[in-house]
Amino acid sequence: DAGVIQSPRHEVTEMGQEVTLRCKPISGHNSLFWYRQTMMRGLELLIYFNNNVPIDDSGMPEDRFSAKMPNASFSTLKIQPSEPRDSAVYFCASSLFLAGYNEQFFGPGTRLTVL
Amino acid sequence: SQELEQSPQSLIVQEGKNLTINCTSSKTLYGLYWYKQKYGEGLIFLMMLQKGGEEKSHEKITAKLDEKKQQSSLHITASQPSHAGIYLCGADGGGTASKLTFGTGTRLQVTL
Numbered sequence: 001d002a003g004v005i006q007s008p009r010h011e012v013t014e015m016g017q018e019v020t021l022r023c024k025p026i027s028g029h030n031s032l033f034w035y036r037q038t039m040m041r042g043l044e045l046l047i048y049f050n051n052n053v054p055i056d057d058s059g060m061p062e063d064r065f066s067a068k069m070p071n072a073s074f075s076t077l078k079i080q081p082s083e084p085r086d087s088a089v090y091f092c093a094s095s096l097f098l099a100g101y102n103e104q105f106f107g108p109g110t111r112l113t114v115l
Numbered sequence: 116s117q118e119l120e121q122s123p124q125s126l127i128v129q130e131g132k133n134l135t136i137n138c139t140s141s142k143t144l145y146g147l148y149w150y151k152q153k154y155g156e157g158l159i160f161l162m163m164l165q166k167g168g169e170e171k172s173h174e175k176i177t178a179k180l181d182e183k184k185q186q187s188s189l190h191i192t193a194s195q196p197s198h199a200g201i202y203l204c205g206a207d208g209g210g211t212a213s214k215l216t217f218g219t220g221t222r223l224q225v226t227l
Contacts, residue, residue, distance in 0.1 A: 004157075033214065042218075042219045043158075043203065043217045043220070045214055045216070048214050050213055055213075091157055093157075093158075100145075100146065101163070102148070102207050103148065103160050103163060104148075104160075104205075104215060106150075106157035106158040106159075109156070
């Protein structure tokens, strides 16, 4: 398996523009996670899905952020409109959640810069 | 909510030296995961601990979970430049939630 795939790897955009980040989880995994990493706040969980259903979106900072998982092999994180403070590295991770074991596999991340 | 504190925040060691990174939880740990991250890359899983007193090793890295299950340590023996990166601990809060809570990370530099 190719692992978790994220696109794009780098995104530079101007304030106010819409940004869409994409993730393809590992085939067979039943949980998908979106994280944001910054120097100031570290690694933050934004939202996660179990079997394509959003379970906890309490980490989503504002209504400008939205995430979807239309099927087991694809998820998007959208920011509209984007702001400079959204600049960060966004990671997608997936796991095959079993009781007592929860190893997450991370993608390479998308480095977002909002000017 | 569960919080994880890592210490030290950063560490510079000379090649060949041993070092220890600590991860302390505000609540009981049902599963503790150690990850390593190189600059510009995603997190790579190192090992997972579940039982109080458990100890696991992989190459020159050893992790332990204390008996009271609220603290874990990661020990590197004879550090090498390849060990450089950010080490993060992640905690499973138990139950049916599949999410992990991550610590703030420890940045390790290994000098020649």
